[in-house]
Amino acid sequence: MNIVRYILFAQVFVAFFVAGGVFFKSRQLRSLTLSLLIAFVGCHILLFLFGSGELVNLHPEFKSWFYYEIAFLFGPLVFIHLQCLILNKKRLRAIDALHLLPILVFWLGYGDVLLMEGNIRSEYINAHFLTRTMFWNYLLAFQMMIYAISSSVFLYLNRTVLSAKRFQYAVFLVVAYVCSSILISYLTHFADGWRDFAWYYVLLTFLIFGVGYFLVKNPEFLLQIKKKYFASNLSEKDMLRIQSKIQKAFKKDQMFLDGSFNISDLSKQLNEKQHHVSQTFSELISENFNDYVNKHRIEIAKQLLHDPKYGNYKIEAIALESGFNNKVTFYKAFTKFVEQTPSAFRKSKK
Template sequence: MGWFLIVAAMAIIPFMVGFAGWYDNQPYRDILFFVPFVHSLFIGPLLYFYTKSISNYNFRIRGRAYLHLLPGLVYLIVNIALSLIDVFIYKRYNLTNEYNDPDFSDWYTILSMLSVLIYLFLSIRYYNSYKKYTRIATSFADAASLQWLRNFLYAFSLLSIMPIIRTILSNFSFFERMRYFGPWYYYLGFAIVVYYIAISAYHAIYLPIYKLEFNPDLLQGFPEQDSAAENEAGNLGPEIKKTDIAQEKMITLRNGLLEVMEAELLFERADLTLSEVAKKLGTNSVLLSRVVNQHFKLNFNDYINQYRVEAVIKRIAMPEFKNQTLLAIAFDSGFNSKATFNRSFKKITGKNPKEFLNRDLSSRL
């Protein structure tokens, strides 16, 4: 994220200092023409790597991953070489065009736009797979889903096609007369989305990111299940039958899961993950996920939230909790936000917490 913000800040420098008159005065004009500020070929790969790193704490850029940065490095090296030759050998503009800033050449702009769009597509596809994984492998799926990252990726996608829109608008005399001031709306939008992801990324440190270890290959092992209806329809049946796991072992794991949840109140941990429970039961995440799907007709996130909702219902009727607010009881029961609590409560009981409390009070009277 740090490198992305640096590249984003550099990309906007020519516009800002150009507005201050640098393109019309020396030696500032030479600085803008000889120094490569815009490195758009790095933006796409950096966003893609960031999407991977924030969803997988163990992700590192290694080996062939560096090839994604190769186009940007080639542009940077070639640009620096051409500038140095002109400055120290020719001592004038020769390989560098005196009238066109290389950072804004048509070929470079088009190539950069295509690069960003391709990597945004890859990032969005990766994010959608990751979001499925959070419901299967975490008990804090709402927080782990990183919706702000999804919003940023879509906003940046829209922003990335703005040069095309600008090209179309340039055919109209009003926008053509704006000339230098024409791109202002693009840079305004660019600044807004960059500020958005910078602030959101800072707030992400409050998540237990160190527990996120998503790899798309993991989804091939987990049964896909988003609702009880899909299980009842038998969508998972054929896949489960293919395994060599004896039904007795599945039942043993189910009983072990019930016992550990009741005895140790694991659901009270807001950052509980499937892998932690699997390790406690001496099994693996994939098998435990199958047990939860087959025997409880739920994914892991909904299974844990069901325990939390039941705990809240029990506790609001207990004298020792009468001085606590409903939200405090919800947090003590393992929920990490009011929105998640309300959504889960309504999903499991069919009523929102307020309706449930009013009905409970009415029945007592």
């Protein structure tokens, strides 16, 4: 166990080093959430080493301080980081304050213990661990599992939005958090003591190493948003001009009927830089490229489903004619925008 503790202590410095590197690389919300997540992992490991060692007996006044509060922030930071990654979230909103609700509940229910004098608090926690403290361990495990499930579902639903490299990064981040959540839930119920949680923190170090390795191999990753958007000199007038060109291209050329059509093809057709077109979609049109394309494809599909000439066409054939590559994607998009299946829509118009 001593070897594990030495390894964990070394990881505290690694965590702070990586967190600092991420923070100074870029000050946007995406990098700030990642930097805080890694820094808090380091802090949590340090709190574990303090609480499970002899040092806590010398300074009991710090026992249990910030342990739960920091742990309650892991899930929100992972989820908000995913929002930045997938939805290009740039700033926090008032509704994001709801992520702090578990911390508020914790302080309302356990604040009287935390405000006790050091020695008294230490003795009280030891004497009432099962009746007062264990509940908050279960609540923490439950909260982590909720965020693990939410993050997994959110990533799955938006998997087509990300590039292959971003998707790999997001999957790694979510899998690391899910595994940590499962392990903390298991240990909360079955561990014989706090020292058994060392393996949970060992697992957390893989998150630090994994993110650090990814950033070393892809140094441009965190600067991607800054390079694409914040360093762009694209004005609102330019975006309006590009939007007009997009609307004309979709109405006249209907390039979206090609199943392999992508934003790179559109940018070449418009003779505009791809990141300018992408910025126009996200900031002015307020819709991602895939949804914009699929919405136009669905309008064509609706026309074909009404057209008697296509009455003998199967749904899959209508999908191909509309620019979709397969029936499954077509059904999903059609249901999303029309709130009916293609078959039901066709029958309702007969």
